[in-house]
Amino acid sequence: MEAINIALADIPPDRVRLHVCFGNWDGPHIDDIELGPVLPLIYKAKIGGLSLSCANPRHQHEYKAVKKNRPPAEMAVLPGVIDVTTNYLEHPEVVADRICQWVDAVEDRERVIASTDCGFGSFANFAFVAEDVCWAKLRMLKEGAALATRRLWK
Numbered sequence: 371m372e373a374i375n376i377a378l379a380d381i382p383p384d385r386v387r388l389h390v391c392f393g394n395w396d397g398p399h400i401d402d403i404e405l406g407p408v409l410p411l412i413y414k415a416k417i418g419g420l421s422l423s424c425a426n427p428r429h430q431h432e433y434k435a436v437k438k439n440r441p442p443a444e445m446a447v448l449p450g451v452i453d454v455t456t457n458y459l460e461h462p463e464v465v466a467d468r469i470c471q472w473v474d475a476v477e478d479r480e481r482v483i484a485s486t487d488c489g490f491g492s493f494a495n496f497a498f499v500a501e502d503v504c505w506a507k508l509r510m511l512k513e514g515a516a517l518a519t520r521r522l523w524k
Contacts, residue, residue: 465514
């Protein structure tokens with residue numbers, strides 16, 4: 371984190387997003403580390419936003435770690451609420467539920483920005499998800515975010 375902060379020294383934190391990833395491949399992820407133990411280290415980064423891969427089945431529970439160890443007040447959280455390695459479409463209600471879990475964990479609806487786990491095209495000449503499904507997943511993200519907005523701003 372010290373090296374990252376040195377590299378970012380002249381960049382305003384509100385212009386920086388740090389992506390924490392467990393690997394963007396369609397596999398069991400059984401050897402992935404848990405997020406909780408590394409959160410204190412990650413929170414030392416001089417960043418304005420923390421992007422987390424948390425829509426895949428192995429890491430959907432990670433909002434609980436953030437709830438136990440909340441981010442600094444100046445840090446937004448961009449949780450993945452769409453898995454980018456499967457052709458299954460998330461239902462908008464599932465997306466909304468995930469967003470609301472993260473808002474509950476962070477305790478500030480203004481600092482949660484729904485996102486995808488990673489990019490859909492992480493490998494050259496290979497895609498896990500069909501192009502039409504990518505676009506459909508982004509529609510589900512939009513629809514789920516609209517549902518969550520209605521729930522959270524009632």
